[in-house]
């Protein structure tokens with residue numbers, strides 16, 4: 001066993017306060033497409049500027065709702081996979097494990113994770129869209145708030161929008177208190193989520209990346225295990 005593997009085993013064995021940062025890759029094995037994977041990723045087929053920005057919704061709420069409605073159905077039909085379940089097993093073993101996710105599919109909660117911070121919101125919830133929407137009057141089929149009559153939008157964070165109140169602060173605080181930070185199935189490209197592992201590294205808190213591909217985090221992570229989350233995470237929990 002190499003020195004690196006020995007140190008990883010020690011850290012895994014001793015870890016008590018783990019924070020798992022997750023992205024679309026942990027839900028890939030549940031049949032939920034990722035965003036940036038070659039061929040299969042959403043952003044390979046669609047322009048995020050046309051679907052995941054407030055401007056896109058203002059210009060064409062029907063188009064944005066059609067995409068989110070399709071993704072919502074997919075997330076409802078999807079089942080948590082071995083990767084989600086491994087984090088639940090680890091949580092039970094340790095008596096606590098915080099999941100900080102960029103995913104909006106709710107699969108961590110459905111797997112049984114008790115401490116989940118949703119950085120980018122949740123696709124199964126709606127909220128009222130602030131501001132005017134082009135052609136809202138001739139879109140009677142679109143969902144509206146029963147109280148205000150305001151046009152509803154998915155309760156997710158679009159590009160250029162602030163993350164839900166307090167989530168970044170809560171995530172940073174959890175990372176700073178951790179003794180091991182996992183970065184699982186994320187391309188580590190979207191801010192501010194991608195900065196969270198750097199918060200840990202700045203405090204010499206070990207960072208373990210799990211991803212099928214290298215990412216911008218790979219060169220600075222303490223370990224980067226190549227493979228699928230559904231295979232590697234159960235092996236780590238042991």
Ligand SMILES: CC(C)NC(=O)[C@H](Cc1c[nH]c2ccccc12)NC(=O)[C@H](CCCC/N=C(/NCCC(=O)O)S[C@H]1O[C@H](COP(=O)(O)OP(=O)(O)OC[C@H]2O[C@@H](n3cnc4c(N)ncnc43)[C@H](O)[C@@H]2O)[C@@H](O)[C@H]1O)NC(=O)OCc1ccccc1
Nearest residue numbers: 023024025034035036102159160162185186187191228229
């Ligand atoms: C692209 C990037 C450069 N842009 C940003 O970061 C922007 C702009 C920005 C802000 N600061 C910056 C600094 C520098 C540069 C740019 C910026 N950030 C923002 O706009 C954020 C908002 C970011 C959130 C945007 N919303 C999403 N989605 C909508 C919800 C939805 O519909 O889902 S982001 C979108 O990308 C996020 C990250 O993607 P990943 O989860 O990492 O998925 P990806 O497909 O990229 O990667 C999957 C990985 O898994 C791996 N994989 C695949 N299968 C497996 C497998 N089986 N096992 C293991 N690994 C696997 C693959 O190899 C791959 O590496 C996802 O969460 C997804 O939600 N808001 C904000 O900054 O607001 C300001 C502000 C502040 C105050 C007040 C007002 C405004």
